[in-house]
Amino acid sequence: MALGCCRLCRAVLRPWRPRAPPASSQRGLGGAAPRGVAQTPPTFGFLFDIDGVLVRGRYVIPAAQEAFRKLVDSNGQLRVPVVFVTNAGNCFRQAKAQELSDALGLEVSPEQVILSHSPLRLFRQFHEKCMLVCGQGPVEENARNVGFQNVVTIQDVRKAFPLLDMVDQSRRPKELPPPTTDFPTIEGVILFGEPVRWETNLQLIIDVLLSNGSLRADVADVPYPHIPVLACNMDLLWMAEAKMPRFGHGIFLVCLENIYKKVTGKELKYEALIGKPSIVTYQYAEYLIQQQVERRGWPSPICRLYAVGDNPMSDIYGANLYDSYLKAACQARAQADMKGSVVMTDSQSEDRLELRKDWNVSLESCKSILVCTGVYNHHEDMPADPHESVLGTVFHGHRDFCFDPSLVQASCVVRDVNEAVELVFEKENWSQE
Numbered sequence: 001m002a003l004g005c006c007r008l009c010r011a012v013l014r015p016w017r018p019r020a021p022p023a024s025s026q027r028g029l030g031g032a033a034p035r036g037v038a039q040t041p042p043t044f045g046f047l048f049d050i051d052g053v054l055v056r057g058r059y060v061i062p063a064a065q066e067a068f069r070k071l072v073d074s075n076g077q078l079r080v081p082v083v084f085v086t087n088a089g090n091c092f093r094q095a096k097a098q099e100l101s102d103a104l105g106l107e108v109s110p111e112q113v114i115l116s117h118s119p120l121r122l123f124r125q126f127h128e129k130c131m132l133v134c135g136q137g138p139v140e141e142n143a144r145n146v147g148f149q150n151v152v153t154i155q156d157v158r159k160a161f162p163l164l165d166m167v168d169q170s171r172r173p174k175e176l177p178p179p180t181t182d183f184p185t186i187e188g189v190i191l192f193g194e195p196v197r198w199e200t201n202l203q204l205i206i207d208v209l210l211s212n213g214s215l216r217a218d219v220a221d222v223p224y225p226h227i228p229v230l231a232c233n234m235d236l237l238w239m240a241e242a243k244m245p246r247f248g249h250g251i252f253l254v255c256l257e258n259i260y261k262k263v264t265g266k267e268l269k270y271e272a273l274i275g276k277p278s279i280v281t282y283q284y285a286e287y288l289i290q291q292q293v294e295r296r297g298w299p300s301p302i303c304r305l306y307a308v309g310d311n312p313m314s315d316i317y318g319a320n321l322y323d324s325y326l327k328a329a330c331q332a333r334a335q336a337d338m339k340g341s342v343v344m345t346d347s348q349s350e351d352r353l354e355l356r357k358d359w360n361v362s363l364e365s366c367k368s369i370l371v372c373t374g375v376y377n378h379h380e381d382m383p384a385d386p387h388e389s390v391l392g393t394v395f396h397g398h399r400d401f402c403f404d405p406s407l408v409q410a411s412c413v414v415r416d417v418n419e420a421v422e423l424v425f426e427k428e429n430w431s432q433e
Helices: 062-071 093-104 118-122 139-145 154-160 198-210 249-264 279-296 312-339 350-354 417-427
Strands: 044-048 082-085 130-134 150-153 188-191 229-232 272-274 304-309 365-371 412-414
Touching: 044 279, 044 417, 062 093, 062 417, 082 279, 118 279, 130 139, 130 154, 130 198, 139 150, 150 154, 154 198, 188 198, 188 249, 198 249, 229 249, 272 279, 279 304, 279 312, 304 312, 304 417, 312 365, 365 417, 412 417
Parallel strands: 044 082, 044 304, 130 150, 130 188, 188 229, 229 272, 304 365, 365 412
Antiparallel strands: none
């Protein structure tokens, strides 16, 4: 089973309904803290998706700028911890942080940004292996930045074995090239995101899997299981400037999986599925939230996260899945305390548990908030109550994640990210000024 495919997704979640604060302390959405009363340290934080929530392609969504005016103090410092969690992966974290800084009018550090591939730094068992990387943008540099030391690209394969890329007749070699003798054996594949030439990438990845990574050898029997495949970003669709959603990396994975099965009669297996909605991505986000708390010197632990997204099948599904995981982890810890023993709540990977070694685990929940500025069809009727559910009829999640309707059911549905921030402030009884 791929990392991130947790059977906790069968847990049934009820819609979250925030409790109204006591009448003596209730503040309106625009209310400020009483004079002379200092703002208490935050006990909650935000996980913001980017595309469809804060920006649409090259354009910032105006509600995002309004929201962040509420989230920063007079010195331009964030009043609560914030991490930006995106399934994009075709850039550097520094570049994405700079884009967000320009769009939102505040300084965003790379340590606040999680790209789809960021948690790959935890997979140290592959860092010294020869890995084929697929995607667009600086995929080779991104692989090295998260710890991979021996990387080859699709273009390297195509250059060494030009006869393998035969779909585009204009790119076929006119003369038979000499045989390649020094190309390394590929020991694994990393799929960073959708590539540009799908036919070339699909063909060469299938070749690598069928040859057990040794493209110089004659293929006699198809190896199974095949060499490890790690995939980042499972989004079927994403939202840019176009009025309709665009193909995401999830579509490319569907193509690859079906081609492999059609050719071999067997299922393509993933060593790991990374990016939303996988649990490891949310664990990594929790880790970065805690780092912010320590850097700012906030004394209170973060107990609640609010994940704001536009895609029910990744943002909402992932937040709800992690909320289920947290509840199961809390229950397991309580049982362990009663028995006077230590219980591992997730045995799939020691690397994943390592994230939690250096701090006291205090996180209790991760609530999902769906906005209507991206993938979710905002032309449909908005629920009169933001805590009413919106359910999709077609599951756009990855093949390896089981479908439970409760997991695409947002805790709250609001028009935009500004309304999401206001709603959380109201629930937390938190001053907007």
